[in-house]
Structure formats: structure tokens, C-alpha cells
Amino acid sequence: MKRSVPLGQTLLKDKTDQTNGPLKKNRLVAFYGTPLSENMGILGAYPPKEMMAKLKEHAQAYSDLDPERPAIPTIELIATVAQRSPGPDGLYVTPPNDKVIKEYVKLAKENHALLLLDVQLGRASVMQAVKEVEEYLKLPYVHLAIDTEYSVGKGQVPGVDLGHVEGADIQEAVEYVDQLVTANNLPDKVVLVHQFGNGIVRNKEKIHPTNHVEVPLNYDGFGDANIKMSAYGKLVRQQPIQYGGFKLFTKNDKPLLTPKQVLQLDPAPAIVNYQ
Secondary structure, eight states, X not given: OOOSSOTTOOBXXXXXXXXXOTTTTOEEEEEEEBTTBGGGOGGGTSOHHHHHHHHHHHHHHHHHHOTTSOXXXXXXXXXXXXXXXXXXXXXXXXXXXXXXXXXXXXXXXXXXXXXXXXXXXXXXXXXXXXXXXXXXXXXXXXXXXXXXXXXOOTTOXXXXXXXXXXXXXXXXXXXXXXXXHHHHTOOOEEEEEEXXXXXXXXXXXXXXXXXXXXXXXXXXXXXXXXXXXXXXXXXXXXXXXXXXXXXXXXXXXXXXXXHHHHTTSXXXXXXXXXX
């Protein structure tokens, strides 16, 4: 089957990058999760220093395979966690834990890594969630990820009801982050958009990168490797925004794709995250 872009290219077909953001010349290799839960990803499985050592090894493996696009170790920390109880504000989300965020801010800085703050939405709007972590987004090495599947409406519960987010609401966040970059004289940013199925991010044509924000669309499904690769084509390549991202589940994928196999995807993912 003919590729849409040459082997190794991360920009989707006919897309451009006007920024000086990290995806222009690098790949992000990320470990996802929160130290507050062992069940939500790698960050809960290892103490911070041990996790960082493993993360650097993973990033190096991708750099060795694609030296023209060196991988940057990236911590993807779930900053606001969707929950099944309403909580005091009725938003079905646990607010940011500043102590935890500050620990990983320091860890990222000390290790020349990036920190992606992932917001799960519950009944909060995208912009409510972004403003919860805005003070950290003003740091030069901190970026944003939007977890869309837990965004639910009135009468729905995250994790019980499958949520969705409108492209226009994501675009509002992209433009807000762009303004943060300009107002605070920051390096250009990434806003990563997570999805694992069709219809979870609606009206994707409303989402556009800006002069200061790169927008990768991340495929999050787990399970059979062939199904995952096919779904990446349908949900990322055929519904293009700018870059692709691909999540690997160390416990649930059958088999777990190797870095070499991941880089064969069309287009090659600009972000690879491990949960």
C-alpha cells in the first residue's frame, strides 16, 4: 500500500508547521500516568528517579532508530483526574495536586525533559481545565494534553458514559495557549489531543495549529496490534490535523509494538506515549 508521506515523516500530508516547537525537529517519547494511582500508567509503577531512568532508555531507543529526529524524554502527568463521584464542585474530577505537579516540574527541569500536563475533563469545560493548570503552562518546558473520553454532560458519569469534546472547544484552548506563549515570551508549545475511537473528538476540522502551538492527534486504543495500526490510519491519517501520536499499553497490547514497528506507521508518530 502506498504511503501518504515518505517513511519517517511526521507531518501529515499537506500540513505545515509554522512554529519553532519541539515537534519540528524532535520526537517526544512519554511515560503517562500519575503517582497517585498504580492502575493509570507507568508514573504510578515506579518512583520518580527510577521512572526517569527508564524513560531516558526508551527515548534513546527511538533516537538510535531515527537520529535525524532525536527523542526528548517527556513526562505525561495526569493533572486533573476524572472520577465517578461528583466531588464538592460537581465536576466529577479531582483538581490538580500542586505538590505532585511541582515534584514532576522539578524532575523534568533537572533531566532536560518536557512535562505534558494531561487534563481529564469530567463535567468541566476544556477551558476550565486549562485554567486549572495555567500557572504551570507559563513554564518553558511544560505543555498541555487534553484527554477527551472522560468529558461528559449532565446526567453522565466519566468512566461509565463515553464522553466527547467539540473541536471548537479544543481550538479555544489551542488559541489560549498561543496567547500565553506570546504574552509570556515562552518557547512554542504543544497541545496534544487524545482519542481512542471515532466520534470522541467531534468536528476535527475546527482544530488548527497556530504560529506558536503544534497540535498532534493521539491514538489511544489498546489491544490487538494490527487493529491499533489500522485505527491510527483511520483516526489520525484520514482525519488529519498536523501531527500524529500513538499510545502503547505495556500491559494490554498484544503484542506490544517495538519502537522500530511504531516508526513504520504512516505518518511516523511525532509523539509516542507509554501507559
